[in-house]
Amino acid sequence: MKGNASGGGCGGVPDEVKSTSVVTIGGMAVNIVLAALKTAVGLIAGSQALVADAVHSLSDLVTDLAVLVGVRYWTAPADAGHPYGHGKIQALVTLSIGLALAGVSFGIARSSSLDFLAAIRGEALPVPRSFAFWIAVASVVSKEAVYRWTRAVALRLRSPALEANAWHHRSDAISSIPVAIALALSYFAPSLAWADPAGALVVAVFIFNTAWGIVKPALQELTDAEMSGKSAEVAKVALGVAGVSSCHNVRTRRYGGAFQSDLHVRVSRALTVGEGHALGHEVRDAVRAAGIGVTDAVVHVEPQDVRVVLSLGSNVEPRREYLAKALDAVSRFPSTHLVASSGIEETEPVDVPEEFRGLKFLNQIVIVETALDPHDFSARMHRVEDDLGRVRTVKNGPRTIDIDMIDYGGLVLDTPDLVLPHPRAGERDFVMRPWKELESASGR
Numbered sequence: 329m330k331g332n333a334s335g336g337g338c339g340g341v342p343d344e345v346k347s348t349s350v351v352t353i354g355g356m357a358v359n360i361v362l363a364a365l366k367t368a369v370g371l372i373a374g375s376q377a378l379v380a381d382a383v384h385s386l387s388d389l390v391t392d393l394a395v396l397v398g399v400r401y402w403t404a405p406a407d408a409g410h411p412y413g414h415g416k417i418q419a420l421v422t423l424s425i426g427l428a429l430a431g432v433s434f435g436i437a438r439s440s441s442l443d444f445l446a447a448i449r450g451e452a453l454p455v456p457r458s459f460a461f462w463i464a465v466a467s468v469v470s471k472e473a474v475y476r477w478t479r480a481v482a483l484r485l486r487s488p489a490l491e492a493n494a495w496h497h498r499s500d501a502i503s504s505i506p507v508a509i510a511l512a513l514s515y516f517a518p519s520l521a522w523a524d525p526a527g528a529l530v531v532a533v534f535i536f537n538t539a540w541g542i543v544k545p546a547l548q549e550l551t552d553a554e555m556s557g558k559s560a561e562v563a564k565v566a567l568g569v570a571g572v573s574s575c576h577n578v579r580t581r582r583y584g585g586a587f588q589s590d591l592h593v594r595v596s597r598a599l600t601v602g603e604g605h606a607l608g609h610e611v612r613d614a615v616r617a618a619g620i621g622v623t624d625a626v627v628h629v630e631p632q633d634v635r636v637v638l639s640l641g642s643n644v645e646p647r648r649e650y651l652a653k654a655l656d657a658v659s660r661f662p663s664t665h666l667v668a669s670s671g672i673e674e675t676e677p678v679d680v681p682e683e684f685r686g687l688k689f690l691n692q693i694v695i696v697e698t699a700l701d702p703h704d705f706s707a708r709m710h711r712v713e714d715d716l717g718r719v720r721t722v723k724n725g726p727r728t729i730d731i732d733m734i735d736y737g738g739l740v741l742d743t744p745d746l747v748l749p750h751p752r753a754g755e756r757d758f759v760m761r762p763w764k765e766l767e768s769a770s771g772r
Contacts, residue, residue: 348490351481355474355497362467369463416583418488419549425492426542429499433539436503437532440525447522464508471501486586486621492542499535506530549582558620562589565618566627571595571607573632580622589615590626597631604629633697634737635667636705639750639759640694641730643677643687650716650729651692657712658731663699668769670694670762678756680724687726693734693762702736706746709733734759 475497482490513520547553558580566575572593580589593611595604608627615625638658642650651672659666670693677689698705709731716729734750741748753759 347481347485348487351478351490352493355478355493358470358474359500362470365463366467416550419546419582422488422492423543423546423550425496426539426546429492429496429539429542430536432499433532433536436535437529440529440532442525444522444525444529447525461508461511464504464511467504468501468508471497471504475501488542488545492546495538495542499538502534545582552581554579554581558587558622559589561618561620562591562615562622562625565615565620566591566593566611569593569607569611569614571599572611577628583623586623587621588624589622590628591615592628592630594630594632597634630663631699633663633665633699634739636696636698636736637734637763638694638696638709639730639732639734639753639756640692641689641732642728643684643689644726644728647690648672651690653716654712654729654731655692655694657715658694658696658709661696661698661700661705661708664696664705665698667695667697668766670766673758673762675758681722684724684726691758693759693766695763695766702733702739702741702746702748703743705736706733734763 475494478497479491479494482488482494559578562580563575563578566572566578572595575591575593578589578591580587591611593608595607599607608629611627612625615622615627640651640654642648642654644650655666655669658664672690672692675689675691677685677687680687700708713727713729713731718728718730719725732750732753733746733748734753736748739748750759
């Protein structure tokens with residue numbers, strides 16, 4: 329975690345490394361003592377359950393060592409070889425802990441199933457001595473204490489690897505509960521010896537569920553899985569920054585116990601490059617300070633899209649095919665997307681030479697949103713007309729495709745190449761009526 333990697337600590341040791349080391353070494357000491365006691369007493373008292381529980385305690389030593397060694401790597405600052413830091417090492421350690429825990433659950437399930445089936449078949453199971461019970465009780469109490477201590481440190485440091493290790497301590501404590509119950513039942517009521525393996529099976533299921541809860545977020549981090557809920561939180565914060573009109577393509581992933589995000593925000597086209605850059609930094613800082621666990625955010629600043637109204641027309645067969653090709657070409661312009669398109673209607677030609685009055689038009693109104701400026705958009709429109717074979721040798725002659733820009737976000741423009749809004753659009757019912765219907769349908 330970058331946020332804690334440079335924190336204070338005695339002798340220049342980062343606080344995360346120091347705190348993690350102390351709590352992990354403490355847990356290791358408890359595990360060593362418990363494993364030795366459980367093994368010795370289990371063998372002396374004739375308790376297979378207690379010996380199996382000792383193996384579980386020994387498995388904690390492996391994960392303790394993984395955390396103890398791994399913390400010195402995942403807290404290392406970014407360098408030339410790892411410009412994003414070393415946070416994913418923590419996910420690898422977390423994953424190994426979860427898999428080790430799953431392995432323990434399968435081991436317990438296998439041995440307890442064999443014992444349970446043996447008891448069902450009427451085979452006599454050994455009756456352990458009474459003092460084995462007290463070792464199991466001591467294991468429950470001590471491992472629960474270590475769990476609470478480790479998890480408190482994990483929450484303070486926001487360390488998933490340390491929290492995974494805490495849950496491993498808790499699983500050891502829980503697995504000792506049915507052992508203690510079974511030892512008591514087996515001692516006082518030998519006919520209930522099957523309770524020992526039955527309880528162990530229940531614990532194995534619980535441990536596996538805990539293991540999956542540890543493995544899942546580690547896999548999400550290692551595979552850069554999208555955190556949809558977190559992305560919604562990031563978008564909400566970004567939209568709360570003055571000057572941001574909308575945001576999209578918000579992506580968030582886990583990284584080193586926290587989250588990283590990148591997002592696109594749209595701002596007024598009137599902003600200068602410097603103003604847009606400053607607003608992007610403001611959004612990044614707001615996301616990092618929002619308390620949602622995002623430690624870094626990459627913000628892409630884009631100009632707010634403009635709503636453009638187009639009129640498409642064709643009076644050369646195949647008319648519908650030309651309209652479809654023009655619509656497809658326009659919707660593929662860079663930084664442009666189709667909002668709506670009207671139905672196609674046939675109209676009489678207007679202002680055409682006498683010999684072409686019999687060539688009726690098919691017309692369609694299209695609304696798009698684009699970040700292109702009006703002159704660039706208009707030039708691309710003319711290229712589409714050329715590509716679809718429009719010939720301009722006769723004024724108002726037959727047209728394979730005619731694309732008119734009716735409106736560009738309300739812009740008023742009068743240049744030799746482009747006049748906005750279209751000067752004759754208001755006189756044409758086949759333009760104004762479907763345009764108003766499309767706007768009404770979209771709630772504008």
